[in-house]
Amino acid sequence: MRFVSDQRLADGVREREFTLGEIPGILWTPASAPTSAPLILLGHPGGLRRMYPRLVARARDCTAQGFAAATLELPGGGDRPASAAAEQARADLRRALAAGEPVTDDIVDRLVLPLVEKAVPEWRAVLDALLALPEIGGPVGYSGGVISIGVRLAVVEPRIVAAVLFAGSFVPRAMFAEARRVTIPLHVLLQWDDEGNDRQMALDLFDAFGSAEKTLHANMCGHTGVPRFEGESANRFFGRHLRTPPSS
Amino acid sequence: MRFVSDQRLADGVREREFTLGEIPGILWTPASAPTSAPLILLGHPGGLRRMYPRLVARARDCTAQGFAAATLELPGGGDRPASAAAEQARADLRRALAAGEPVTDDIVDRLVLPLVEKAVPEWRAVLDALLALPEIGGPVGYSGGVISIGVRLAVVEPRIVAAVLFAGSFVPRAMFAEARRVTIPLHVLLQWDDEGNDRQMALDLFDAFGSAEKTLHANMCGHTGVPRFEGESANRFFGRHLRTPPSS
Numbered sequence: 295m296r297f298v299s300d301q302r303l304a305d306g307v308r309e310r311e312f313t314l315g316e317i318p319g320i321l322w323t324p325a326s327a328p329t330s331a332p333l334i335l336l337g338h339p340g341g342l343r344r345m346y347p348r349l350v351a352r353a354r355d356c357t358a359q360g361f362a363a364a365t366l367e368l369p370g371g372g373d374r375p376a377s378a379a380a381e382q383a384r385a386d387l388r389r390a391l392a393a394g395e396p397v398t399d400d401i402v403d404r405l406v407l408p409l410v411e412k413a414v415p416e417w418r419a420v421l422d423a424l425l426a427l428p429e430i431g432g433p434v435g436y437s438g439g440v441i442s443i444g445v446r447l448a449v450v451e452p453r454i455v456a457a458v459l460f461a462g463s464f465v466p467r468a469m470f471a472e473a474r475r476v477t478i479p480l481h482v483l484l485q486w487d488d489e490g491n492d493r494q495m496a497l498d499l500f501d502a503f504g505s506a507e508k509t510l511h512a513n514m515c516g517h518t519g520v521p522r523f524e525g526e527s528a529n530r531f532f533g534r535h536l537r538t539p540p541s542s
Numbered sequence: 543m544r545f546v547s548d549q550r551l552a553d554g555v556r557e558r559e560f561t562l563g564e565i566p567g568i569l570w571t572p573a574s575a576p577t578s579a580p581l582i583l584l585g586h587p588g589g590l591r592r593m594y595p596r597l598v599a600r601a602r603d604c605t606a607q608g609f610a611a612a613t614l615e616l617p618g619g620g621d622r623p624a625s626a627a628a629e630q631a632r633a634d635l636r637r638a639l640a641a642g643e644p645v646t647d648d649i650v651d652r653l654v655l656p657l658v659e660k661a662v663p664e665w666r667a668v669l670d671a672l673l674a675l676p677e678i679g680g681p682v683g684y685s686g687g688v689i690s691i692g693v694r695l696a697v698v699e700p701r702i703v704a705a706v707l708f709a710g711s712f713v714p715r716a717m718f719a720e721a722r723r724v725t726i727p728l729h730v731l732l733q734w735d736d737e738g739n740d741r742q743m744a745l746d747l748f749d750a751f752g753s754a755e756k757t758l759h760a761n762m763c764g765h766t767g768v769p770r771f772e773g774e775s776a777n778r779f780f781g782r783h784l785r786t787p788p789s790s
Contacts, residue, residue: 486748486749486756486758497745500734500760501734506762507762507769508734508761508762509759509760509761509769510734510758510759510760510761511757511758511759512748512757512758512760513756513757513758514754514755514756521755521757523778523779523782526778527775530771530774531771534771
């Protein structure tokens, strides 16, 4: 991991862009330099530059609690090359949606499974690098979408102890078996009237999670309309699970 | 309304038992005597004495925010006489559950609809009496079950401006049409693994609500296992909607 920029935002939060090999990422740490801070990995649908305003707002929620936050570009996101297969799957998806046809399992599998396969090792590698910094100590939470990436990370990455998952993307059927193996505390966000999301599939996925503590928060206002108070609610979830002793 | 007892709890909260005609109820007000406080009506399944420990805990959540809280015995609850028809419906429900048979619409209608018909005017009457007290000014929220009583109140009682509804009881099909007429902000609690509750019906009811702001919070741990953090979440919901200006 190599830092390529280092700046203070207006409120004193330190923002460092980095690269992990060829992959760009961003690290935010609280204004008052922490030691061994908990870390929240901020998931997103790809395209760091486009997502930056929302990511930095979520990062500030983390740093306000004394947590560090970090994110990494997804395979095919931003300037990262997309595979021909992923491009084809995306084109097939767009065609199905435009034609009002059902999005088949085949399209969802081709769209999501290779992304999960490629992204998860990258996120684990960035976790190695971040946890080697003196200012970051863990525990680690995952927050956001792509929900299938979050599910896979929750299953395979023992350093992640709690996750806020955004149920806003297509979920391959194969992920349901993985969902049953998730045991960490989960806080799942669902936009009830998200036209681009299969609500029943999201409810079925929530039902499948093996976690003893799992909470579903459903709201109105479409895919991008998660209410501000849900951000606070997610903060409190991480406050309960990433802090020792837990704070209300 | 006639007060029949007046005491201070250990934390200074004032608890007054009252009767409204023959109906017993309880009023809690904050330790520091408020003027024109908002009021939260605490719904419950009937049986004030049995429910008292949970009710007083919920009342304390209200008074801690500067709100008054009040509750009223339900028709057939506690020492109040139950109608023969209600007794029959309850016996039919128990028999169906014991036999593992489906709970028919007919049983649910006979169990819940007369209760709603009788309870709602009583809760509106107690609201008249409570709002006549100088220490209570409104606005008013409803919190709890029986969810069909909360739905009916939300439709017919304009003084109720926000409701936390506990989806933990059978819902007559007729209530779905009423649910579509609800427009106040709603915060709906569902225990995902509540064996005695029809989860799909609760989800359908949430979907039916006409409110632009509606939130569903689903958790594990059975009918009575609503996590403590959901109490805080409901408090914040009322904080946003019963206070002017809203506080976070």
